[in-house]
Amino acid sequence: MHFLHVADSHLGYSAYHKLNENGLNQREVDTYNSFKQFVDYAIASKPDMILHSGDLFDSVRPTNRAIKFAMEQIIRISENDIPMVIISGNHETPKMRETGSPLSFFEHLKNIYVVYKGKYEKIEIGDAMIHAIPHCFSKEELIKNIELAKKIDGYFNISMMHVGIFGIKEFSRGDFNEQIIPSGYLSPDFDYIALGHYHTATKVTENSYYSGSTEYFSFKEVGGRKGFYDIKMSDGIDINFMPLKTRSMIDFGSIDCNDLPPDEITEKIIKKFESGIEGKIIRIFLKNLNLAKHKSIDWNKIKKMASKSLHFEVGYDLKEIKYEMASKSRMASLEEEWRNYISSVPIERKKEIGELALKYLSEAKG
Ligand SMILES: [Mn+2]
Structure with a gap:
């Protein structure tokens, strides 16, 4: 069994003011670039499956651009006949069930399994049994779901969770809706536990690993590697960290x-x-x-x-x-905000439009 473990791609994230040559937020484009590198690697290395341990998207309502990008990449995986399991993370889980999940868009694609309904699901892929535990609406529900996941003889048993861990060392991000469980819930019965949520690739227990995120999202992550795991399992297990090229x-x-x-x-x-x-x-x-x-x-x-x-x-x-x-940093004057913005976007008749807007602003103020 050969598989890839990835997590926390946070597609649709954007930050700072820098735009690229097409006028798109540079940091948003960075998250797309690193995820595409991962998909390119996956297609070239043809694993038996891919596990994505949550926070594929940065938010419950990603932009059309983020959805389009994710759809294109997941379709590439689907069409290359690589099974992929994606569980929901705290970032893409709505506060109310009725809102629905952006992961649901992928459930119509061949080879793609999305687990986002707050319930434990078992997925059989080749000789592996995937015990997928998505983000849950409460800690009680999460614990109940974790307790339902039991290894099944005759398979490689792999579980997936999007959680913070405390006990050995604390692995949390301080998000308002994160789920943190004691390390005792990381059962040694599984052959591998594919964790998501903590953004730095880390071995947590003998059989559980965070793959970390595919880009940097905070200064807390400085110094940590960015990438995913390439794992081969037979009698033993061979786990290799594969770095991605990201923004420094x-x-x-x-x-x-x-x-x-x-x-x-x-x-x-x-x-x-x-x-x-x-x-x-x-x-x-x-x-x-x-x-x-x-x-x-x-x-x-x-x-x-x-x-x-x-x-x-x-x-x-x-x-x-x-x-x-x-x-001070909250907001400069409207005129200043406008000047900063117009100087950063690639448009024609920049000077003319820039001055016209300033004229309208002063008229409106008057
Ligand atoms: Mn998360």
Whole structure:
């Protein structure tokens, strides 16, 4: 039995302001690129099956673009006669059952099994029995479903869950509707437990693994690998992590600003950029920085240097400055928002349209 374990592709996710040459959010496109790499690998390596352990989509109501992309890729898998099981994760599970699941679109495709109804389902694929446990509406229901999943002799028994784990070490993401179970529910009876939810590839117990996400979605994930597992099972089990090419995310750590004059802080920040920031998502943390000093830092110079990155973020620890920055970043003036937007989109007659809108804005204000 040869199979691939993947999870947390979060299709439809978007973030930051950077658009690509077609005017699409660059981070959204990044999630499509990494998932397509996975599907290309799957089709080339022809496994006996693919297991996707939840959060295929980033939300309960993905955009038409995200649905179209996912449909195209899952159809490629279906048409190559590779069975695929997808369980629902917390991100694509509605608060009310009546809302329905975006995974239901795939249930009409040959070879594709979607498990999203909050109930344990068994799926037989070749000599494997898949015990698929989707995201449930309550922890009680989840535990009941986990207890229903029992290994069946004569098969490779593989279970799938989208959960956080506590007990050995905590594996959680802090999402509002995540389900966290004690590690004791990871039964040693199964040949393999394909976990989803925690975004860094990790071995949790002897037989249970998180494959991690297919892209970076938060600075908490910096340093972790991104990819999926390629697994061969016979008498023993051979588990190989396959990395995907993703957007780079760098955390430059912190600078203690306590004894530093503003110009030195400026220089120290710019010095960090020398390691190469082009197209990357970068963050720096300024410790002990007060509001007065903040105002004297040469932010124009820093922003100019940082403009090669895809996104530049600054973190602070002192409360006064955190509040100030939060209230500032909420929204610039309408005119400023418009100028930023129009300068970033690839359209013709940019100057003319840009100025026309500013004229309308000032008329509306008047
Ligand atoms: Mn999740």
